[in-house]
Amino acid sequence: MKKLTKQMIRIVVALVLFVAVFAIDKVINLGAVWPSPYGWLFPFGLYLVIYLLIGYDVLWKAIRNLVRGQLLDENFLMMVATMGAFALAIYRGVNGQIIEGFDEACAVLLFYQVGEWFQKYATRRSRRSIAQLMAIRPDYANRVNGDNIEQVDPTVVKVDDIILINPGEKVPLDGVVIKGASSIDTKALTGEALPRAVAVNDIVISGCVNLTSQITVKVTKIFYDSTVAKILDLVENAAMKKAKSENFITKFARYYTPTVVVLALILAVVPGVVTGDWATWVYRALSFLVVSCPCALVISIPMSFFVALGTASRHGILIKGSNYLEQLYKANVFVFDKTGTLTKGNFAITRVEPVSRRTEILRLAAIAERDSRHPIAMAIVSAYGQRIPAGYTLTNVAGAGVIARNADTIIYCGNEKLLQQYHIxxxxxxxxxxxxxxxxxxxxxxxxxxxxxxxxxxIGVLNDLRQQAISTVMMTGDNENVASSFAEQVGLSSYRASLLPQDKVDAVEELLAAKGKNDVLCFVGDGINDAPVLMRADVGVAMGVVGSDAAIEAADVVLMHDDLRGLLTAKKVAHKTMMIVKENIVFSIGVKLLILVLAALGIANMWLAVFGDVGVAILAILNALRVNLGYYKRRKEGLLNVRLANILNTNEKT
Amino acid sequence: MTKVFKLKDLDCPNCAAKMEQAIGKLPAVNSASVSFMGQKMVIDVNDEQFDVVMQKVVKVCRKIEPDCQILL
Known part of the structure; x- marks a missing residue:
């Protein structure tokens, strides 16, 4: 902060002085104040003072880096360009020509510094968006130790420790509520505006904020395994996986500077030898050096991605790298897992056939399914609702069902395959x-x-994707009939039915093999049992995974909130980012090349070169910062819904 | 072994790119990534030579951007 402010004061002072000297020079011609062969020394002296004021750090760095053998250092090139301009002006003065050119040398360095300052300012600003997210890191935990409550660092809390969370405090570690009820603000994690109510036996996730009353929580994960640590880790390291366009720019920058410098050398020497007009060509070569730094590009591209990653995370979308943003932009095949992704995954029994034997059927099914965590099994167990008889040995028949045995009974519970297999x-x-x-x-x-x-x-999300010419595929374990009627109902372009969990990887492999070179396949799942598919797809999206480590680890994109619309937001952010990146690449390179050509032809002077160079840098950076604008519609809608709900509630009460 | 280091005062994006390239070329460094925006460096180095290589990495960084510090 201080460094930037100091720098700004220095730039403003130098700028004011420069404008003053420049204006006076234009009005009264400083070189003619003392008419003598050394008249040029007066304006030279004034401009030199400003030059040193604004550029001492550039000169110092240039010399320091030169000593270390960094010939193509940007500071050094700037020094050569400006000192060269001074030298040319002195040459003019000594030879009694019109005194001019001192102002140019000064201006180049001045505007170069303006560009540098702006770049640093913008970088800091965009880092702040990530820093805001970092604010979810909890500072302490209130650990219950016998009758005492001690404030400790979250990292020292162990599993099964009991902690207290007061209203207004962050949940420091993942855990289960054992006493109290409250509402929890999950916005920092999920982007969801509505607070969530929690009571005894509910899970609370670290990084959320406790809103209304004190709760007592039993810790289920140590800090490093907790959701907040995982998320912070993920976000902090996201900028490391670089996108292709980032690597392109780095590569471009690597060749750009040496090429420009070599061209400048040729331009300074060859036409000079031929025409004998050294001053003109050296000047043009120096103008070349003014645009030799590829900084605008090198900064604006990663900045676009960085801002995009921050923007996405504010909406509860964690993207693990810039490369996935690029992939997401190109993604044109979306493969969805059905259960828990397209559907809520909360199964309900709609019919028992024959109805007359309902209780008995449910009892038998519940015996077989009692140990399973599958949502269907859980629906059956909860529908039965009574104590389930014990003493059965359960055997799982993969993809078919369960067989339960005791001394005198065998119960079969599963799909048609199971019964066919046992010839029933x-x-x-x-x-x-x-x-x-x-x-x-x-x-x-x-x-x-x-x-x-x-x-x-x-239905809305699938419709939206279809309008973007994206094909949507569903993967399901349901049979052909169920799958096809469901696909039609929600508007999927195709489906793969009767898949066992292990078949999903093969099905995705098939789709990957069948797709064209430029197609990008995105798999969307709820993170349960689909880690291998998430890894295999070009982009793996796991949704609603708060608390599911395997999914957070396997996925490339994590939707913290269990809402498919996050997919559209992610796609929108990716699209906007890539548009801005492309604009910046074309625009920056275009302007630089244009300046080079104009400078070589003698149309552009140094003024134009430096204005063009700094201008394009500032515009590119502003464009990059634009990535985070214009996604607030949903959040507003969310708030509106809260208000509507409140109004409805009060109406009901009255 | 892959390790992440924080970088302090990495002020110039082009230097970050140069550092990444130079570090990537060092022997026993399998891959290197320097993030200017993240102010971080991830390098993958052969285990047994880690300390030796890190000294070289520090040297390379100092040469390219003397203001930048690697927080080891």
Whole structure:
């Protein structure tokens, strides 16, 4: 901060002095104040003072880097350009020609410094957007130690320690509420404006803020495994995975400066030898050096990506690298996992067939499914709602179902494949939804139909993607009939049905092999069981994964909030970023080349060169900062919804 | 072994690019990435030569951008 302010004061002082001297020179011609052969010394002296004031650090760095063997250092090139301009002006003065050119040398360095200052200022500003996110890092935890409560660093808290979280405090570590109820602000993590209510047995995630009342939490993960540590780590290192356009610019910069310098040398020497007019050509060569620094490009491209990563994270979208932003922009095949992604994943039993044996069917199914964490199994267990008889040995038949055995009974519970495999006759049900067939001791008992709710935003999001000419593919374990009617209902372009969890990788591999060279495949899943697919896809998007480490690790893009619209936001940020990056590349390189050509032809003088160079840098940087503008619509909508909900609630009460 | 280092006072984006290139060329360095915006460096170095290589890395950085410090 101080450094930048000091620098600014120096620039302003130098600028004021420069304008004053320049204006006086134009009005009364400083070189003619003392008419003598040494009249040029007066303006030279004045400009030299300003030159040293504004450029002493550049000169110092130039000499220091020269000593270290850095010939193509930007400071050194600036020094050569400006000192060369001074030398030419002195040459003129000594030879009694019109006294001019001192102002140019001064102006070049002055505006170069303006450009440098702006670049530093913009860099700091854009870093701040990430720094804001870093503010989610908790500073302390209130650990309960017997009757005492001690404030400790979150890193020393162990699993199963009990901590207190007061209203207004950040949740320091992931854990489970054991006492109290409160609402939690998850905005910093998910971009979601609505606070979430938590009560006993609910999970709380580190990085959120406790809003209303004190809660007691049992810690489930140490700090380094907690969500907040994982996220901070991810965001901090995102800028490391560089995009192709970033690498292109770095490469371009590597050749740009040497090429310009060599051209300048040729321009200074060859035409001079031929025409004998050294002054003109040396001047043109010096103008070349003024634009020899590729800084505008080298800074504006990574800055665009950096700002984009920050913008995305403010919307609850974590992107693990600039390269994924680039990929996301190109992505034109979106593959969706069905359960938990397109649908809510909260299964409900919609039908039991035959109805007369409902309780018995549910009892048998619950025995078989009691240990499974699969949402369908959990729906069955909760629908049964009674104590489940124990003493059964459970065998999992992959992709088919479960078999439960005890001394005198065998229960089969699963899809049609399971019953076919064991040659049990049954009546297939042709309905929308997942059907679990139940059989006992080789005889068919009945079936349970379970359906999953479509997320409210699914249809809109798929429609939006289709309008962007993106093909959407669903992967599901459902059978052909269910899959096709679902695909039609939500508007998917295609689907792959009857896939076992392990088939998903193969299916994605097939799609990857079939796609064209410029197609980019993006897989979207809820992070449960799809880590291998997330890794295999060009871009793996995991959503609603707060608390799921495997998914955060395997995915390239993480949607913290379980809302498909995040995908559209991510795509929008990626699109805007890439547009700005392209604009900056074309614009900056274009202007630089134009200046070089004009300078070589003698049309552009040094003034124009420095204005063009600094101007293009500033414009490119401003353009880069534009990446974070214009996504606030959703957040406003969110707030509006809160207000609407409040109004409705009060109306209901009255 | 991949390690992340914070960089202090890395003020010039072009220097960051030059540093990245120069460090990447050092023997026993498998890959190097310097982020100007992130003020960080990630390098992948063969384990056994780590200390030796790091000394060279520090030297290279000092040569290209003397103001920049690697926080080891």
């Amino acid at each position: 006759a049954f009546t297939p049900l042709n309905v929308v939804g997942t059907v679990s067939y139940v059989a006992q001791n080789g005889t068919y008992v009945g079936a349970i139909v379970i359906q999953d709710e479509i997320k409210p935003e699914t």
